[in-house]
Amino acid sequence: MSPVLRVMGVDPGLTRCGVGVVDVARDRSARIVHVGVVRSAADLPASERLHIIAEGLREVVREFGPAAIAVERVFAQQNLSTVMGTAQASGVALLIAAENGIPAATHTPSEVKAAITGYGSAEKLQVQTMVARVLRLDALPQPADAADALALALCHAWRGGPQPARGGEADEMTPAQRAWRNAERSTRR
Amino acid sequence: MSPVLRVMGVDPGLTRCGVGVVDVARDRSARIVHVGVVRSAADLPASERLHIIAEGLREVVREFGPAAIAVERVFAQQNLSTVMGTAQASGVALLIAAENGIPAATHTPSEVKAAITGYGSAEKLQVQTMVARVLRLDALPQPADAADALALALCHAWRGGPQPARGGEADEMTPAQRAWRNAERSTRR
Numbered sequence: 152m153s154p155v156l157r158v159m160g161v162d163p164g165l166t167r168c169g170v171g172v173v174d175v176a177r178d179r180s181a182r183i184v185h186v187g188v189v190r191s192a193a194d195l196p197a198s199e200r201l202h203i204i205a206e207g208l209r210e211v212v213r214e215f216g217p218a219a220i221a222v223e224r225v226f227a228q229q230n231l232s233t234v235m236g237t238a239q240a241s242g243v244a245l246l247i248a249a250e251n252g253i254p255a256a257t258h259t260p261s262e263v264k265a266a267i268t269g270y271g272s273a274e275k276l277q278v279q280t281m282v283a284r285v286l287r288l289d290a291l292p293q294p295a296d297a298a299d300a301l302a303l304a305l306c307h308a309w310r311g312g313p314q315p316a317r318g319g320e321a322d323e324m325t326p327a328q329r330a331w332r333n334a335e336r337s338t339r340r
Numbered sequence: 341m342s343p344v345l346r347v348m349g350v351d352p353g354l355t356r357c358g359v360g361v362v363d364v365a366r367d368r369s370a371r372i373v374h375v376g377v378v379r380s381a382a383d384l385p386a387s388e389r390l391h392i393i394a395e396g397l398r399e400v401v402r403e404f405g406p407a408a409i410a411v412e413r414v415f416a417q418q419n420l421s422t423v424m425g426t427a428q429a430s431g432v433a434l435l436i437a438a439e440n441g442i443p444a445a446t447h448t449p450s451e452v453k454a455a456i457t458g459y460g461s462a463e464k465l466q467v468q469t470m471v472a473r474v475l476r477l478d479a480l481p482q483p484a485d486a487a488d489a490l491a492l493a494l495c496h497a498w499r500g501g502p503q504p505a506r507g508g509e510a511d512e513m514t515p516a517q518r519a520w521r522n523a524e525r526s527t528r529r
Contacts (some may be wrong), residue, residue, distance in 0.1 A: 202438035242428025249391035
């Protein structure tokens with residue numbers, strides 16, 4: 152059997168934080184391991200909301216033991232009313248990766264779209280449709296945050312992801328990821 | 341002796357995260373308990389940097405046991421190249437408060453300036469000078485992040501801070517904080 156990379160994707164947010172875990176084989180085939188959303192109520196203090204998100208993410212890490220965590224990269228230009236909470240949640244997701252010794256990477260929305268559909272300006276529905284097809288799901292994953300988390304995890308495995316310069320897990324991932332990345336480059340550029 | 345509120349202030353950042361702890365009495369007099377800066381190297385992965393910041397903040401919480409944590413509120417309009425890292429660090433600081441059952445609040449830079457100097461558009465140097473005077477320091481606290489953290493902690497104690505609707509620590513704080521807030525309102529408005 153070919154080596155399998157288990158990746159956890161996180162679409163950060165305070166109200167809904169999407170989480171998806173996929174197993175991706177060297178031949179780029181993938182299966183879904185887990186998908187869900189961690190929610191926190193808007194009337195709680197920010198610190199409590201971040202604590203709820205952190206505990207939800209830690210539970211997924213403990214239960215499924217991902218070898219890598221991919222978090223959507225947040226930009227200052229996004230929706231001003233929510234971007235700070237989104238950035239705070241992404242910080243918590245990255246912290247949890249480091250606390251568990253799991254390499255983490257961030258990917259932009261257009262990197263995810265390009266990795267999943269072949270071009271960076273794809274519509275959300277096209278991304279979701281492709282995610283459902285790749286993972287052989289009967290329906291589009293819902294809500295959108297959960298679908299985005301799965302797309303992020305697939306993107307990370309397929310792109311190889313930025314390699315943190317560390318031993319251990321990173322070394323184990325490198326051969327498969329490098330192979331996938333090279334295959335990507337030869338077909339897409 | 342009048343009741344004393346121990347407040348930890350955090351000026352969030354990845355490269356330098358300022359931390360200050362002060363004891364503030366009901367008569368608004370204050371003394372410095374701790375001041376420092378947690379640093380992380382810019383060439384480390386973001387997740388490692390956040391982990392270093394988190395461990396540094398946890399150490400201060402463990403050693404000095406603050407009853408409240410005040411974090412500078414980050415705005416999307418700030419310096420675009422660093423604002424996302426700053427927001428992520430603020431999320432980590434708020435998470436650590438909740439993990440330790442400590443009420444947390446955020447204050448804007450102009451709230452801090454107004455609480456310390458009497459007006460919201462004060463220069464940084466005026467704030468630092470007033471912080472040094474209030475805490476009877478021989479010199480201005482350095483670097484600026486450390487001074488800002490002390491100012492935040494003083495601001496939180498003097499303003500009373502937004503009260504999270506919770507039992508325990510919040511209840512203990514309320515009488516003194518309410519008295520200070522009322523005194524503030526009667527003199528400033």
